[in-house]
Amino acid sequence: NAGVMQNPRHLVRRRGQEARLRCSPMKGHSHVYWYRQLPEEGLKFMVYLQKENIIDESGMPKERFSAEFPKEGPSILRIQQVVRGDSAAYFCASSLLDREDTEAFFGQGTRLTVV
Amino acid sequence: KQEVTQIPAALSVPEGENLVLNCSFTDSAIYNLQWFRQDPGKGLTSLLLIQSSQREQTSGRLNASLDKSSGRSTLYIAASQPGDSATYLCAVFTSGTYKYIFGTGTRLKVLA
Numbered sequence: 001n002a003g004v005m006q007n008p009r010h011l012v013r014r015r016g017q018e019a020r021l022r023c024s025p026m027k028g029h030s031h032v033y034w035y036r037q038l039p040e041e042g043l044k045f046m047v048y049l050q051k052e053n054i055i056d057e058s059g060m061p062k063e064r065f066s067a068e069f070p071k072e073g074p075s076i077l078r079i080q081q082v083v084r085g086d087s088a089a090y091f092c093a094s095s096l097l098d099r100e101d102t103e104a105f106f107g108q109g110t111r112l113t114v115v
Numbered sequence: 116k117q118e119v120t121q122i123p124a125a126l127s128v129p130e131g132e133n134l135v136l137n138c139s140f141t142d143s144a145i146y147n148l149q150w151f152r153q154d155p156g157k158g159l160t161s162l163l164l165i166q167s168s169q170r171e172q173t174s175g176r177l178n179a180s181l182d183k184s185s186g187r188s189t190l191y192i193a194a195s196q197p198g199d200s201a202t203y204l205c206a207v208f209t210s211g212t213y214k215y216i217f218g219t220g221t222r223l224k225v226l227a
Contacts, residue, residue, distance in 0.1 A: 033214060042204070043159075043217040056214055091158065093215070102146060102208060104215055108158035 004094050005074075006107035013114050019079040019086070021110045025094030032075045033093040033104065034067060043091060049075060082114045117142040117209045121218035128195055129226050136190040136221045138205035143183050146208040149215070150179050150190050153202045162203075163190070195225045 005024040013019050025032050030051050035043040036059075045059040049069035060067065064082075069075040079086055089111050093104040118141045128134055138148070147166045151159040163172045163179040165188065171180040178191040188205055202222045206215040 031213075035217070042219045043206075045214050045216065048214050056212065103161065103164050104149060104206070104208070105161065106151070106159040111156075 004092055004105050004107035006090075006092050006110050008110060009108060011110055011112045013082045013112065015083055015114055016081050019082050019112055021077040021079075021090050021092075021112070022074045023077070023092030023094075023107060024074040025092075026096075026105055029094035029096050029105075031095045031097075032069050033095075034075075034077050035091045035093065037089040037091060037109075039088070046077075079112075082112070084114050087112055087114045117207060117212070117216045119205060119207055119216050119218040121203075121205060121221050123221060124219065125222040125224075127224045127226065130195060130197060132195050132225075133191070133193050134195055134223075136192070136203050136223070138188040138190070138218050140186045140188075140207050140216075140218075142207075142209060143186050144210040145183065146210055148179075148181055148188050148208070149206050150177075150188075151204045151206065153204060153220075155202075159204065192223075195223075197225045197227045200224050 007022050032049045034046040037043045047060050047067045048056040052071050064080045066078045089109045091109045093106045095102045095104050120139050122137045145167050149164045150162040153159050165172045165181040176193040181188045202220045204220045205218045208215050
């Protein structure tokens with residue numbers, strides 16, 4: 001059972017381009033979380049998704065950012081018209097259930113650099 | 116709104132010392148608390164998970180305790196080694212909101 005897989009590991013985009021970050025949760029996990037880590041800062045919650053549903057997107061910027069977790073395939077975090085301030089590490093986590101024994105498993109992250 | 120704070124922000128100790136990292140949270144309605152380790156430029160490695168009904172968890176030289184009523188958790192590292200050098204993060208899984216809120220992290224350096 002592979003862990004949470006994120007790709008690409010590193011992504012360079014020019015200002016104004018689109019960035020697509022992919023996250024494949026652990027097998028059987030139906031809950032996916034996206035976090036952003038700015039340089040020298042902690043992890044900030046962005047969005048929580050279950051299959052085909054966005055449950056909580058309170059941490060997502062209102063513009064240019066979107067996320068999905070389709071019935072088939074990985075979860076996608078999409079950033080349109082990237083700006084330099086979007087440069088960060090984006091981490092995905094998955095979990096099995098929403099209970100007290102729920103454990104979050106994190107991917108290795110995608111490091112986005114906007115030039 | 117859940118807020119998670121970690122003290123100290125940075126810690127430098129000689130090899131062999133026992134040390135304690137602190138994590139405090141403002142909302143005690145949590146499902147669980149996890150401690151993670153993050154090496155520079157890397158992802159997160161889960162160290163310990165403590166359920167809300169538990170008081171502590173142990174793994175090797177690591178021991179984590181949870182006092183939900185006072186909103187505190189500690190991570191105890193025994194006989195520290197240079198390989199323990201990393202940033203340690205705690206995260207609380209808050210009831211009702213179903214999301215992990217992270218602390219600010221403690222950057223640990225163990226000197227050989």
